[in-house]
Amino acid sequence: MTTASTAATAPDPTAEPLVRVAGLRVEFPTAGGLVRAVDGLDFTLAAGGALGLVGESGSGKSATAYALLDLHRGTGARVTGSVRVAGTDVLAAPDAELRRLRGGVAAMVFQDPLSSLDPYQAIGDQIAEVYRVHHRASRAAARARAVAVLDRVGIPDAARRSRSRPHEFSGGMRQRALIAMALACEPRLLVADEPTTALDVTVQAQILDLLHELRAETGMGLLLVTHDLGVVAGSVDEVLVLEGGRAVEHGPVAELLNAPAQPYTRALLAAVPRLGVPVPVAAVVAVTEPAEGPVTVREPARATADDDGDKGDDNGDDGEPLLRAVDLRREFGRGRTAFTAVDGVSLTVRPGETLGVVGESGSGKTTLGRMLVRLLDPTAGTIHYGGRDIARLGERALRPLRRELQMVFQDPVSSLNPRRSIGESIADPLRAAGGMTDARIVARVRELLDRVGLDPDWYHRYPHEFSGGQRQRVGIARALAPEPRLIVCDEPVSALDVTTQAQVVALLAELQRDLGLALVFIAHDLAVVRQVSDRVAVMRAGRVVEEGPVSQVYDAPRDPYTKGLLAAVPVLDPVESATRRTARRAIRALGAADPS
């Protein structure tokens, strides 16, 4: 499968490829010795071709991308091997030559567009500055070029918007601006490092479409770094799968996705949440094995292979709801700056069911989740729980209920105290509840650790010793500690790799089945929500636009917004992906022709 890359766009196979990487090795010095991020990588990219570098975090894909521009220079990292980009020996090039290459021949688009732009300067000025580094141009001419590329990447009213600073742009617009910066000097290679990871699905689809168009238009080569196989499907010709700094599999995208040869690739593919087919838990367990590092994820305590994913929709209207929110509202700020985050949402959660809440960033789903467990006070509306309205309950009256309503947060790093052992963190809610001896608490924490698939002997370890997925398991154990009846999970898996994500999702499903918990599962990822939920509420601008059983919302959506969201989800099949792209283009063309 590790065949030489000869993209269809390269007519002469003997010509020097745009990128030739041979024996690349990147090592970072750490307190514990050298860490080898990339370990003997070889690949080529023909002029005008597109290659996807895919792997989980820590697989060395970003370190490889950085090596193409030798961004490791001066950082202390050791880079050996050979990297040639457009005929330049990058690793050996003197600084001045490297500066000409950077931006002029090969341009990079970074993952986080907010932090990747100078917060103090107008976006147009930043692009103009880069242009003037590579071209002899007057300030005015460079500024005009900046406006032209901003216009090209679809920034409306580019001349005016070029004077805005990054924080005045939305996430998608910022990523467009970064791409515009990359385009400014007409590079021959675009290196995109997780360009859509920080974005919503609809915006992600737009950015990927844009990259696709630009490639067709300018004939530049593309190296797309991503952890998401769905992103790769419609955007590249070839895929290189990385694991632990080594190439696992390399081949044309359609072949690799449809018939992966290596077990690692198969496991990676199996873990990708899909809208149609649910992920079998067996596949999830298979990929838990190769986890690296001193601590490995244990198989979830009682994971069973018979979980058939798409949970039954037979959970009808029978039974008393556990929690019922009526017309919840929440405003932030006052006067002119007032902003309604949640604008009259009513929903119910029944015992033992999972209610999925999906929506793009800013749709109010987190605010809603926090109000349900009363971490935030609603501005208006009622929350019926246990036979009374808890929306206005004071802190003292609320205290006994706090135990029953728990929350799991998105970022397992910042929601655990780094200076306390994980066992202590999990014990906190138990101690707060009182009435338990220390020995009893420790025993209970060990039991909980085992329950979420961690080794009970890790009680005294600290959060930094764990991987992201393990930390999220700790977060779940902490939420489980006081034996809650409802857990609100706010984007519990969005910071995790696909395989880890699948494991955590499986854990939640299993816990729910065994303990009869009710879950509110908040996420922007529609596929993940489909897997775990019985019912789904789709949020947009603080309102629920559609709510119903999973199969109804996903298979027969009624609201146009839901339809749009579903259409933007990346698919793994390259052919299907191309079809959808054409469809999106047609819709946009229609929209442009009919501005109403």
Add this chain to the structure above:
Amino acid sequence: MTRFLLRRSVQALFVLLALAAVLYAVFYLAPGDPARLACGPKCSVAQVQQVRTQMGLDDPVYAQFWHFLRGIVAGHTYSTGTGALHCPAPCLGQSYRTGELVTSIVGEKLPATASLALGAMVLWLIIGVGTGLVSALRRGGIVERLLTAFTLVGVATPVFITGILLLLVFCAWLQWLPYPSYVPLTDDPQQWAWNLLLPWLALALVEAAKYARLTRSSLLETLAEDHIRTFRAYGVGERAIVRRHALRGALAPVIALSALDLGTIFGGALLTETLFGIPGLGQQLVQSVQLKDLPVIVGIVLVMGLAVVVANALADVLYALADRRVVLR
């Protein structure tokens, strides 16, 4: 912006009011008889009583405080036995010792203190920020190590040591500079600067060390940010990156801190003023404390408090101007 200034002014008013109340409590209500102090050691008991009545010290405490505050807002007229002395609007009282109005004492001493503080600030910003930038950009070199040593010595040496050393070296041994004596700016600008050079230097060296460290760490932090990486990845030269993209962010905390320090220097440069014989507020304060001249002490401390409060607000405004994402409320 207007709202911010308004809000800040109201806040400042409350801070100063609280300060005045505390000062009043400490100085006027503490043991010791202000009337006896004001009258002098040769007064008889009857004379002291007469002064006490004149000063309103027989009134209840809150009435006295109210009286004091009203003096600040509306002014006051003192009877001096032979005639009347009018003390106009921000009236802070009358010196026990000389009978002079506190406001005119402050007005007389303020220019010297302001000259010292502002000049020293300019100097410490130049020295401190310069050293900080160089040591951040030449990391690991011999220059950086020397500069680090310099800043450490600077931080560790009190101003009266630095000051005495400066006097010793430049005035006594080398005799390059005259022993400083304050010349007002309005009299002779050149002599003003020449005479203030050593006091400025003494104060600036101590402060500069702090600024060098702040600038260095702040610049290094900024240079490690993602957006700097972007410009490196686009072939922008290191020099241009520092000048155009790193400095602004790195200097924002420096600006904020210098405004705060300016406020403190107004009240805290007693040592420097005493050492170099600068007739400023600090020196006056020391004298007044020795003479137990309460109204002058209270007046000067209030003015210093005002300087700190104003400098705080100024720091916020400057910070917001440097970083447009900051919204003033």
